[in-house]
Amino acid sequence: MMNKYIAILITFLSIQRLGIAASFAQDLTVSTLFCDHMVLQRGTPVPVWGKARPSEGVTVTFAGQRKSTTADKNGKWELALDPLSASKEGGEMTITGSTEVVISDVVVGEVWICSGQSNMQFGVSQVPEVRGLVPFAKDIRSFEVKRTVALEEQDNVSGKWERTHPSSAVAFSFAYFLNDLGDVPVGIIHASWGSSSIEAWMPRDMTKDLPHFKTIMDEFDRDTARTARIQQILAAPDGWTGKEDVFLRRQPNILYNAMMHPLAPFACRGLLWYQGERNTRYMSGMPEVNSSNWFHRVAGIKEYGGILGQWIKRYRKEWDKEDMHFMIVMLPGYGKGTDGEVDPEKPTEPSWAWMRESQMEALALPGTSVINTIDLGELSDVHPTDKLPIGQRGALLAANHTLQLDVLAAGPIMNDVEIQKGRIVVHFDNAEGLKTVDGRAPAGFWITDDTGNWVRAESKIDGESVILSSPKITNPHYVRYAFAGKPKVNLVNANELPAYPFRTDREEE
Template identity: 30%
Template sequence: MKAIKYLLLLCLLAVCKPCFSVLKLADALQSNMVVQQNKAFRVWGTATAGHKVSVLADWLANPTTVVADKNGEFLALIDVPLAKAGDFTTHQILVQTQDEKLSLTNLLIGDIWFCSGQSNMQFSVKEMIGANEVLSSANQPHIRLLSVGLNFSATPIGNFSGKWQESTSDNVKDFSAVGYTFGKKLYDELNIPIGLIFSGIGASGVQAFVPQEKLQNNKLLNETYLKPYLASPKAKEKIDAGFSFEKVVRPFLLYNALINPFTNLSIKGFCWYQGEANHMERESYVTATQTLIKSWRTNFKQGDLPFYYVQIAPYFHEKEDDKLAYDAFFREAQAKVATLNNTAMVSTIDVGEAKDLHPKNKKPVGLRLAAVALNRTYSKQNLVDQGPEYNYVTFKKNVATIHFKAESLGSGLNTNDGNAPRFFYMAGEDQVFHLADAVIEGNTVVVSSKKVKKPVALRYAFFNYPVTNLQNREGFPVLPFRTDHWAEIK
């Protein structure tokens, strides 16, 4: 009888062998994904400790073999060729041990862009202006999408929820409007497969996306974000995936859960739209964002990956008062982030909605990010990718003449509505700003005000909620600026 039971147990184990599968790939590696072109592609996961793992891509003649370490973890590097314009061949990667095999199918070789931030990056295609037109042309099987489910973790983790999918109108409707518009433009211009990852959450603070040790190693960030959190009762709570407005601003939790799972993944670059949650900060925000960029680059181990980000849009915060300028000072701080190499900022100052924190005109935002990427990452240097940027001002009696950096002018100045430029303000030594008149003269703007007899300072679109009309002829807005260095009044 015992022998019969033993034989039955062996049979049961043989039938159920798949139930005890050991070979597993990282969540970031899935069928239907885009494989990053022209880089070593990491294939990682778990297998039986000490066992050989073979990785064979169908574009390579020979497999790469590695051995799972004592913890059962393995990582193999395989070469990936350049993507060719118009080549949408589907590929397969086979991963196997002596006992098991897994395959990734319907793969494309192209570029992956990683999109993150808060609600204006999360804002979906179905909510944007022109959604029906976008969705009607969204059946693009060579664009692939991955939307990552919300999670939090007190320690870095490798797992996440979410599946790579082909672009269809049904899959696109809930995807990031800015991210999809960006990726679709790249696809149209480059004619190669594009993969887009969205991994972020509305209302989140920049500190939530920075690794704990990086916050701890910087005195300003430690004092501003980390120590207050670790000293609070919140730090002792059990962390789960549930959303709360308070939880999404806690330091490092979102990095651990939404960014860390991808650090082995080969990508082309990052798109970032965040800031509203930190809009009353200045130096700490600049330091935190630059620390975020440097830490992501370090942890993704692919050099100084491009990082393109969006300046916050105009918003009145329920107060129609053009003397309130805290968001203007924050936009000024955001611009300073771009002093870091291989970064660039795009403006939304002309496409916002003063009374809506989540403006629906998202297409220009995605297109501007794409213009920056096409110019700076894909070497299309003749493509204008920025708006006119203040250079210097000259004063003569009661008139100010604004000069812009020549390389930012494009083919010249105009307004998007044919009216005179709006939102120029002048001040004398009393530091009281008055609304001024402005006219375009060639590549300059001439500004005057009857209320300021001897102007010493000028500000443009420098309050919370200006929706501007001044731009270059390519449609990129003049960036907000001020000529003074007076302290912010709080």
């Protein structure tokens, strides 16, 4: 009888050991970004990472390469493949350790992250011109990051690579024209959420460099009712309501934790950023707000440019990639400002013109570009449908800056202003074939003298320059071009790309 019990015990322990061994055998994992149909970035080291048993050896095999590493004491592992050549033909990646993970149909091309708020989220189905491209799209794949939040930085995102276009109209049109120009597969990682501020996409450690963000996060940490509500919403078995969705996406930091942090250091060419509307509530500063509009506790317009620059540098650090390109979508024309309705053409109104100026500050950093949208937008609609030109212009900039294609990719941009007797001469770069789209004199120019009394300028094109004057201003000193909520503009270069807005009186502030 005793032998029978001993036999049963031995059998039970054996089963347990097998179960334990089986559970350990399943420990090897790879980041959720690595799955069937993915696109890897060409021409740069490609990090691959995941988890395994502590000290477990891990080997990654792909495209003739075989790289190995050992998991650390916490089970984390990471290695990098050598730079890859573009490939439209899907290959197989194998990751081996105590078990094996096989990822199929992997291509190599250009990978971009597309992020921001509602105008990036704006769908393909809502824009007929972009929807019309769908039947002609090829070699475009996408990873849609699930919209959610987390109070702590996460290791993985929810989503999968699919052999289809991204849901975003801007992201898809960008991918479509980039594929056409570069003739390589394009992979889009789409991570956007409507009405989110730039603060929503900031890692917590940026509180060390940005006092306003430290204030925001200190308030967030003290508000235990808010964090409890966030946890309650996330735990709800049936998802959340529309009202709760708005509540979540207007929080600071926690979108970054769940939707952006897990993407690093996935190899990519750059990040296309369409955001800023949420930060146009104030011209400057971060005024006190009440319980009904707490979500406007964000930086103002004039501070946005400096914050954007810090944000770009911090993301490059996260990806450990100094040449990671950042492409900023300029806010388009709009007839409202910080105080509601504004004169859409007047250059002194508290309009989105000032936010565009802040966005242009990104150009002070290397490896950046700004998509000019000054001729786009709707007077009374914050969600305009003219998204296709944004994708076209972004693809041209990407082709020029990151693919080194010799194309005229940007519109005329002010290089120098020459003050002459009774007139101002504005000299432009990117001004080959400078002209107006309607054959009329260039519109959108205003000039003033020391009085600050701005008047519309009489203008004419002279080669790659524009000459400005007015019988109302004897000695003009300053010029503002397209510096208004929704200015009427017509100045373009040979590629029909619009001139960038600017003002020359900034140094006098």
